[in-house]
Amino acid sequence: MQIALAPMEGLVDNILRDVLTRVGGVDWCVSEFIRVCDRLLPASSFHKLAPELSNGAHTAAGVPMRVQLLGSDPACLADNAALACELGAPVIDLNFGCPAKTVNKSRGGAVLLKEPELLHAIVREVRRAVPASIPVTAKMRLGFDSPDGALDCGVALAEGGAAHLVVHARTKVEGYKPPAHWEWVARVQDVVKVPVFANGEIWTVEDWRRCREVSGAEHIMLGRGLVSRPDLGMQIAAANAGTPYQAMGWDQLLPLLQAFWRQAQAKLSPRYAPGRMKQWVAMLTRSYPEAVLLFAELRREEDCTRIGRLLGLTPTADEAQVA
Numbered sequence: 001m002q003i004a005l006a007p008m009e010g011l012v013d014n015i016l017r018d019v020l021t022r023v024g025g026v027d028w029c030v031s032e033f034i035r036v037c038d039r040l041l042p043a044s045s046f047h048k049l050a051p052e053l054s055n056g057a058h059t060a061a062g063v064p065m066r067v068q069l070l071g072s073d074p075a076c077l078a079d080n081a082a083l084a085c086e087l088g089a090p091v092i093d094l095n096f097g098c099p100a101k102t103v104n105k106s107r108g109g110a111v112l113l114k115e116p117e118l119l120h121a122i123v124r125e126v127r128r129a130v131p132a133s134i135p136v137t138a139k140m141r142l143g144f145d146s147p148d149g150a151l152d153c154g155v156a157l158a159e160g161g162a163a164h165l166v167v168h169a170r171t172k173v174e175g176y177k178p179p180a181h182w183e184w185v186a187r188v189q190d191v192v193k194v195p196v197f198a199n200g201e202i203w204t205v206e207d208w209r210r211c212r213e214v215s216g217a218e219h220i221m222l223g224r225g226l227v228s229r230p231d232l233g234m235q236i237a238a239a240n241a242g243t244p245y246q247a248m249g250w251d252q253l254l255p256l257l258q259a260f261w262r263q264a265q266a267k268l269s270p271r272y273a274p275g276r277m278k279q280w281v282a283m284l285t286r287s288y289p290e291a292v293l294l295f296a297e298l299r300r301e302e303d304c305t306r307i308g309r310l311l312g313l314t315p316t317a318d319e320a321q322v323a
Contacts, residue, residue: 001240003233004166005029006199006223007068007139009098011279014051015263019256020226021063023248025233028064033095035108036071036080046087053088066091066137070098072107074121078129085130092130094122096140096157099172110141110172113149116156123160135163139199139221142184145173150184151191158192166197166221176224185215197221203228203286208236228286230256250290257281258311270304277307
């Protein structure tokens, strides 16, 4: 069984990938998508969204990171995939699932599920362009506004050369609204000869068990569920192995929040760092009552020093002087 951490634009960046993979229970993760339009991108574009490339394409905890590309031009995607491999990408993942309107308007993400022939052409050209030793994979939704074409899309991707598929079990129009249609994961698996990962609406071990029963999927990708419950991968791995596991408490989570905040301050401007902290704490409120209290205190706070104090951090000498 493999458990993957999903790529989520504007949420699971390199900071959160680092912190979440420290917990364990994640076999591999994926970068935020790198948008490819009509040219070969500079190396800096890859390092900006996938800085782990400078660390052997691993997070600090040693978890492998794959590079995800998004676009609609087969030749241009192929050229950029080849460059990503030169920069150290161990796997090239292709995004056919992003539901964002701005992305779809520019012919990226889930809107391409209307064109199975194009999906096939993209994967085929990328597969031809990268070394044979480097897998090409794809993430898809069930369709744009209907799952009627999901099987055709799955076949197009697999026959184009995808080593495996991740199926987010909702359409683009459904966004992130429950339920996830796990039964369609099983239907996709029935028509392709490559492994299919189930993704969508797995928040707890019980959800995973139901997903496995309905989808038949051995492997899963966790997104918001893992962000909201950082040891969900560990819980599921233990349940799969039949071994006991004590769920992470708030006292164990707090050092991760502190590590996240230190990195956010170091890598983001004071204007944006507070928002990133609030974003994660807001998602943690689903699983931790303590996060509800913390979010109430953080909600309108913009001062970085005071945010640090709320997280239990001692101000640095410079911060104390400013305060």
